[in-house]
Amino acid sequence: MPNQLNNxxxxxxxxxxxxxxxxxxxxxxxxxxxxxxxxxRLVAAMPRNPLLGALAGSLVGFLFPVCECGNVPVARxxxxxxxxxxxAVGFLLAAPTINPIVIWATWTxxxxxxxxxxxxxxxxxxxxxxxxxxxxxxxxxxxxxxxSLTRLMPEPQPQLxxxxxxxxxxxxxxxxxxxxxxxxxxxxATATYGLPLPNPVKKPWSAKLRLLLENIIQEFRExxxxxxxxxxxxxxxxxxxxxxxxxSLGQGPVTSIVAMMVLAWVVSICSTVDSxxxxxxxxxxxSGSLLAFLVFGPMIDLKNISLLLTVFKPRAILxxxxxxxxxxxxxxxxxxxxxx
Amino acid sequence: xxxNRRQPLWLALDRVAISFMAALAVAIVLLLLIGDRAAxxxxxxxxxxRQVSAEDVAFLLTFSRPMDHTSVEANLKITPPLSxxxxxxxxxxxxxxxxxxxxxxxxxxxxxxxxxxxxxxxKPAQFLPFQEQFQSRDRAFIYLGVAGEEQGRLVLFNLTQxxxxxxxxxxxxxxxxxxxxxxxxxxxxxxxxQSYQQGLLNQKIYTVTTGLMPYAPExxxxxxxxxxxxxxxxxxxxxxxxxxxxxxxxxxxxxNLKFDLSPNGQLVVxxxxxxxxxxxxxxxxxxxxxxxxxLETEPGGDFLIAPDNQxxxxxQGEGTAVIPLPEADSSQQTVKPLEFLAxxxxxxxxxxxxxAAALVNFNQNNPDQRYTESLFLVTNEGEEKExxxxxxxxxxxxxxxxxxxxxxxxTELIEDQEYVEQPILTSVNIETEEIRDLLVLxxxxxxxxxxxxxxxxxxFDQVVxxxxxxxxxxxxxxxxAISTSRIWLLPLFKTPADRIEGMPAQxxxxxxxxxxxxxxxxxx
Numbered sequence: 001m002p003n004q005l006n007n008x009x010x011x012x013x014x015x016x017x018x019x020x021x022x023x024x025x026x027x028x029x030x031x032x033x034x035x036x037x038x039x040x041r042l043v044a045a046m047p048r049n050p051l052l053g054a055l056a057g058s059l060v061g062f063l064f065p066v067c068e069c070g071n072v073p074v075a076r077x078x079x080x081x082x083x084x085x086x087x088a089v090g091f092l093l094a095a096p097t098i099n100p101i102v103i104w105a106t107w108t109x110x111x112x113x114x115x116x117x118x119x120x121x122x123x124x125x126x127x128x129x130x131x132x133x134x135x136x137x138x139x140x141x142x143x144x145x146x147x148s149l150t151r152l153m154p155e156p157q158p159q160l161x162x163x164x165x166x167x168x169x170x171x172x173x174x175x176x177x178x179x180x181x182x183x184x185x186x187x188x189a190t191a192t193y194g195l196p197l198p199n200p201v202k203k204p205w206s207a208k209l210r211l212l213l214e215n216i217i218q219e220f221r222e223x224x225x226x227x228x229x230x231x232x233x234x235x236x237x238x239x240x241x242x243x244x245x246x247x248s249l250g251q252g253p254v255t256s257i258v259a260m261m262v263l264a265w266v267v268s269i270c271s272t273v274d275s276x277x278x279x280x281x282x283x284x285x286x287s288g289s290l291l292a293f294l295v296f297g298p299m300i301d302l303k304n305i306s307l308l309l310t311v312f313k314p315r316a317i318l319x320x321x322x323x324x325x326x327x328x329x330x331x332x333x334x335x336x337x338x339x340x
Numbered sequence: 341x342x343x344n345r346r347q348p349l350w351l352a353l354d355r356v357a358i359s360f361m362a363a364l365a366v367a368i369v370l371l372l373l374i375g376d377r378a379a380x381x382x383x384x385x386x387x388x389x390r391q392v393s394a395e396d397v398a399f400l401l402t403f404s405r406p407m408d409h410t411s412v413e414a415n416l417k418i419t420p421p422l423s424x425x426x427x428x429x430x431x432x433x434x435x436x437x438x439x440x441x442x443x444x445x446x447x448x449x450x451x452x453x454x455x456x457x458x459x460x461x462x463k464p465a466q467f468l469p470f471q472e473q474f475q476s477r478d479r480a481f482i483y484l485g486v487a488g489e490e491q492g493r494l495v496l497f498n499l500t501q502x503x504x505x506x507x508x509x510x511x512x513x514x515x516x517x518x519x520x521x522x523x524x525x526x527x528x529x530x531x532x533x534q535s536y537q538q539g540l541l542n543q544k545i546y547t548v549t550t551g552l553m554p555y556a557p558e559x560x561x562x563x564x565x566x567x568x569x570x571x572x573x574x575x576x577x578x579x580x581x582x583x584x585x586x587x588x589x590x591x592x593x594x595x596n597l598k599f600d601l602s603p604n605g606q607l608v609v610x611x612x613x614x615x616x617x618x619x620x621x622x623x624x625x626x627x628x629x630x631x632x633x634x635l636e637t638e639p640g641g642d643f644l645i646a647p648d649n650q651x652x653x654x655x656q657g658e659g660t661a662v663i664p665l666p667e668a669d670s671s672q673q674t675v676k677p678l679e680f681l682a683x684x685x686x687x688x689x690x691x692x693x694x695x696a697a698a699l700v701n702f703n704q705n706n707p708d709q710r711y712t713e714s715l716f717l718v719t720n721e722g723e724e725k726e727x728x729x730x731x732x733x734x735x736x737x738x739x740x741x742x743x744x745x746x747x748x749x750x751t752e753l754i755e756d757q758e759y760v761e762q763p764i765l766t767s768v769n770i771e772t773e774e775i776r777d778l779l780v781l782x783x784x785x786x787x788x789x790x791x792x793x794x795x796x797x798x799x800f801d802q803v804v805x806x807x808x809x810x811x812x813x814x815x816x817x818x819x820x821a822i823s824t825s826r827i828w829l830l831p832l833f834k835t836p837a838d839r840i841e842g843m844p845a846q847x848x849x850x851x852x853x854x855x856x857x858x859x860x861x862x863x864x
Contacts, residue, residue, distance in 0.1 A: 323360060330364060
């Protein structure tokens with residue numbers, strides 16, 4: 001028993017030590033880019049074709065290297081700034097995986113199986129684009145969004161105006177609302193995430209730096225706590241559950257995928273560090289199941305469902321969740337059956 | 341007005357999302373019903389098509405999924421067989437050889453069937469049969485020619501290919517030499533023929549290519565190649581021509597006396613003396629693409645770079661000093677010894693893992709043993725044990741590649757003749773301290789010994805000296821002129837079992853090689 005505790009502690013600390021640098025880096029990058037990338041210009045540049053929009057949205061993660069804890073506020077801002085549904089949903093699902101820090105971390109962990117890195121990116125892109133495309137059939141997303149958010153959104157523009165320069169006057173009005181009206185402030189109190197920030201790109205340098213530091217510290221505190229919890233669960237799972245049980249779960253082409261998807265959902269570990277977590281299962285679980293963990297985890301998990309509820313109505317979340325789970329299952333099962 | 345507008349019960353998204361989910365559900369069911377399992381396979385074999393050396397102690401097999409260990413261990417076949425041990429880490433299997441791989445052979449490795457760890461599932465998964473090849477490096481050695489056009493020149497003899505080749509040009513008289521770890525180049529010191537005939541000390545230090553370029557496996561535990569390099573196809577390195585000379589160190593201001601090449605081939609230490617100021621005397625460090633730098637330490641004698649490539653073991657005063665070598669980019673060249681072994685006057689060899697060293701004690705402090713020499717083993721834990729003593733001289737000692745046996749060449753005084761010393765080759769088992777006399781050689785003054793990198797044979801020379809000499813003659817290390825010299829090859833083991841036991845045979849006759857030369861040295 002003391003031996004097991006020792007093992008659990010060793011595992012726990014090794015997970016933490018491996019993961020924390022990536023978390024710090026992720027948090028720093030996300031804060032810097034949050035402050036220096038002009039979202040309105042970005043939204044205006046997005047293609048309006050549903051499929052291309054979804055793909056472009058999925059790739060925006062390269063500019064906002066945020067994990068799944070940081071992507072909900074950003075997606076929320078995108079929606080408020082009239083980004084098409086396909087772009088916002090594509091971003092929401094893909095950004096935690098399709099970004100340089102996560103790809104690098106995955107590569108660091110899975111040096112011996114480079115295909116895991118490639119397939120993780122590829123599958124995340126496919127799934128995010130497809131779901132983004134599905135959501136694009138809904139021209140007016142507002143019935144599926146939380147009222148607190150729709151109230152901040154301007155009326156949908158006629159198609160013609162949509163294509164043109166949308167952003168600046170509308171945004172100014174949004175900013176004005178936020179700063180000026182007492183009603184909005186009360187709304188803010190109910191939903192801490194997704195403040196419709198006034199565009200920070202235009203602020204003076206000193207304020208920017210202060211914001212940057214605050215953002216880094218805040219994100220690191222929130223995400224760091226989740227990481228500690230996740231590492232503890234991971235260490236506990238590996239020590240407490242008998243190896244035979246884990247092995248028998250991990251070896252069936254189907255059961256292993258289901259087990260890893262459930263694990264990803266429960267553990268809710270941040271995408272910048274989840275590859276190190278998955279690595280500890282690499283010797284006993286099928287490649288498909290590791291991929292399922294790495295692809296599905298960042299999209300939907302227990303922790304970010306609470307964040308998603310600040311944006312979407314439950315029905316929309318159910319579609320996101322269901323489609324992401326099914327697509328992940330199909331793709332990774334194909335890997336297990338035909339490649340792995 | 342937007343929030344109050346009546347909304348239809350079913351939105352477009354509901355219809356599309358639900359039908360898409362239904363379609364996916366059907367696809368999943370179909371996949372589960374008809375899906376097949378891919379066969380498990382070997383993803384990579386770390387020695388595939390490589391040329392393996394004695395340094396490579398283990399290979400890795402990486403499987404596409406976790407395997408059933410016993411099925412793999414039972415079915416893995418290497419021909420000709422190489423005994424070893426299995427160890428597993430996830431889907432990787434390591435096979436560690438019991439003894440270094442014998443040189444000059446080709447091997448086949450095959451795994452025709454094996455089962456993965458998923459055997460509990462209903463359908464047994466197949467295994468994609470695996471077959472690969474690898475070689476060990478060629479058996480080859482270099483020697484200093486003494487006859488005909490080979491005189492004073494380095495010659496490479498490849499036993500595997502039965503080919504002999506002169507490496508150095510005729511205008512250079514080679515004094516000393518040492519091969520690089522890959523065996524692709526030889527570091528040597530040489531004097532131009534004119535200076536040599538005038539009796540001038542004018543050694544420069546050069547390298548020469550051997551024309552061999554083993555395609556070595558990646559070092560285990562070395563940092564992996566970057567991602568992009570792994571995606572590129574790998575191929576064997578181009579083999580350079582033999583005999584390409586490069587000057588490493590001139591002899592303009594300083595004379596070069598003795599040198600040693602570090603075991604990793606990255607560093608040369610040269611004992612140098614200023615031509616104008618003989619007090620300016622000491623070791624210098626030469627690194628590739630850097631200016632030579634003097635190492636500020638007490639003046640010393642014979643020296644050796646330790647297997648860690650970071651320490652120099654040097655005779656200083658009455659004992660042996662262990663001196664740290666400064667880092668490549670360090671400006672500080674003054675060093676203090678880490679340790680001083682006062683008892684020992686010579687270091688003969690250091691075990692390749694750095695665990696022990698073979699040192700000579702001249703028994704100065706022991707009146708009973710005066711004029712005898714003792715061979716000591718000193719471990720890195722500070723343990724010192726005397727392995728053998730000789731009434732003559734302990735000439736050399738070498739650890740075998742597994743660091744289990746120490747081969748020692750020592751001389752014994754022949755009782756009934758005054759001042760005649762007889763060389764004897766002995767093996768000492770380091771664990772049991774069992775001493776075996778392997779071969780008694782005819783009395784001679786100069787003799788050198790080289791143990792093959794795979795530990796299977798030794799080479800030694802038998803020099804015939806003459807007293808009358810001309811300036812063109814090659815001289816042995818004691819200065820006497822050499823008239824001719826034979827090279828002998830002595831196999832050490834009779835059976836593979838003896839090899840694994842570490843018991844060299846005592847009654848094997850050495851074979852004389854059909855050419856004249858001195859100081860044969862195996863290529864690693």
